[in-house]
Amino acid sequence: MPTTSAPTVAELADRVVALCETTFAAVDGLRGVADQLLLPFSQGASLAAADVAPIDGPVRQILDVPRSPLVGAGLVVAPDVLVDARHWMQWWTRDDDGQPQQLQPELDAEEESFWDYTVLPWFTVPRETGHRHVTGPYVDWLCTQEYTLTFTVPVFGTHPERGRCHLGVVGADIVASWLERRLLPLLHRMDGPVALVNAEGLVVVANRPALVTGAVLRQADVPALWRRGPGDATSGGATLHRLSDLPLGVLVLAS
Amino acid sequence: MRSDGGRAAVFAPLESGRRADAVVRRLADGIALGLLVPDEQLPSETELADTFGVSPVTVREALTALREQGLVATRRGRGGGSFVRDARAGATALHERLRAGSPSELRDLADHYVAVTGTAALLAADRAGEQDVALLTAGVGELERASDAGGRRRAESRFHVELAAAAQSPRLTRAEIALQTEVGPLLWLPTATPAVQAEQVRQHAAIVEAVAAGDGQRARAHAVAHVYAALARASVLQLGLLGELDPDGD
Numbered sequence: 001m002p003t004t005s006a007p008t009v010a011e012l013a014d015r016v017v018a019l020c021e022t023t024f025a026a027v028d029g030l031r032g033v034a035d036q037l038l039l040p041f042s043q044g045a046s047l048a049a050a051d052v053a054p055i056d057g058p059v060r061q062i063l064d065v066p067r068s069p070l071v072g073a074g075l076v077v078a079p080d081v082l083v084d085a086r087h088w089m090q091w092w093t094r095d096d097d098g099q100p101q102q103l104q105p106e107l108d109a110e111e112e113s114f115w116d117y118t119v120l121p122w123f124t125v126p127r128e129t130g131h132r133h134v135t136g137p138y139v140d141w142l143c144t145q146e147y148t149l150t151f152t153v154p155v156f157g158t159h160p161e162r163g164r165c166h167l168g169v170v171g172a173d174i175v176a177s178w179l180e181r182r183l184l185p186l187l188h189r190m191d192g193p194v195a196l197v198n199a200e201g202l203v204v205v206a207n208r209p210a211l212v213t214g215a216v217l218r219q220a221d222v223p224a225l226w227r228r229g230p231g232d233a234t235s236g237g238a239t240l241h242r243l244s245d246l247p248l249g250v251l252v253l254a255s
Numbered sequence: 256m257r258s259d260g261g262r263a264a265v266f267a268p269l270e271s272g273r274r275a276d277a278v279v280r281r282l283a284d285g286i287a288l289g290l291l292v293p294d295e296q297l298p299s300e301t302e303l304a305d306t307f308g309v310s311p312v313t314v315r316e317a318l319t320a321l322r323e324q325g326l327v328a329t330r331r332g333r334g335g336g337s338f339v340r341d342a343r344a345g346a347t348a349l350h351e352r353l354r355a356g357s358p359s360e361l362r363d364l365a366d367h368y369v370a371v372t373g374t375a376a377l378l379a380a381d382r383a384g385e386q387d388v389a390l391l392t393a394g395v396g397e398l399e400r401a402s403d404a405g406g407r408r409r410a411e412s413r414f415h416v417e418l419a420a421a422a423q424s425p426r427l428t429r430a431e432i433a434l435q436t437e438v439g440p441l442l443w444l445p446t447a448t449p450a451v452q453a454e455q456v457r458q459h460a461a462i463v464e465a466v467a468a469g470d471g472q473r474a475r476a477h478a479v480a481h482v483y484a485a486l487a488r489a490s491v492l493q494l495g496l497l498g499e500l501d502p503d504g505d
Contacts (some may be wrong), residue, residue, distance in 0.1 A: 015502075067416075123340040133391055135361070140331055147359050147360075147363065176357070176359045177357030177360055180357040180359060180497075181357050181497060181500060182502050182503075183502075184358075184494065184497040184498050184500065185498055185499070185500050185501070186502065187495070187498070188494060188495070188497070188498025188499075189498065205356075205358065205359075207498075208493060208494075209358075209486075209487050209490035209491050209494065210487075212358070212362055213359035214357045214359055214362065214363075243478070246485055
């Protein structure tokens, strides 16, 4: 085997960003379609659920790409945007045979099994920050039922009377294992313990069995390091390299 | 020691559903557990159809699938029939499975397994009779004496199923059996060194000792530590295998 020098933190960070950008590129494509479909709202016209249904075509198309990492995608509409559905989504998942299936959650708030997506981070964070977001990894029990990362981008409009409004999010899901398998070849060749973590300090993938995927890393206070802001932060031998524009960071621990 | 209860469960009639798949699953689980041992002859197609309560065509379908999985071999002529093969003990199959997964999937499998095995240990301490403790103690000896990888894995699996049976819970026992096919080769590595085998024997003995003493919390703690120690060994192997993958492949 040829001897190559160990990958740097910057190389790992670039790889993570590249993989995330692939997913966001698909989501950005959907946002263009959503912007078009929701445009009448900003012109003061009333919109119904049927008016956003045409996003199904592009959603199914991005799910139907061979070897696509995407296991779910769609548009989730904010409350009170559509005249005939207070809560609404056009969301599709890939079934075991790779065929897109439309998700049919209970969206009637009067029903006991109502699925209130308006409190979930993949919906609220982009709404509050106005910025794209990666949620997870988490167990997406409603949709994929797998260990999942959800990539969402907010959609806004300006209503003649109501002013600037959050109209919803477009997004896509990938399973955590897809990311793990693509990062381990790099991680494996790095010296010392290294983990990709989210802002809460949850391990996404690491090069040591003791750094378990999905466990909150206890060797460093990642949330505290995170709050120091963009760039690198060091404490007690652990250095967090925040990735620009993503809620993910590379944590390098002392050997 | 062979418990006939376990064998009877393998051959119990099926209720409904995708019958050939169910027959495959039952027999594959039995082989993984060592309830059906290598070179053992399976009952005839007619007998299997009777005991499972399915048609001979369904049995034939199932046997074809098992042959394709390398779990049984069919010999023709006088003294012929279907025989159990011991194909899954191999390190190659293990490597393939580890390479096809990811750390989070392996961890999740271990978590699920810990939920079943940990609770079985907790309840067994409360419920195991003298006979159960005797069976578990014999199981520890079986692992200690096992001289090859297949024998070690079967002894491991058998011990865990006996532990669930000692909890007096058919559901936990069925869950334990169903998980063995998946968990067995991953958590009780065929590549285990004598030191690891000795450590596993000590862990089993500690579980049995706590069960016999009626100390459920300690039995559970030992069982949980036992599973996660096995997970840690499998993880090291998996990180190495995944580290060699083509990063742009599947």
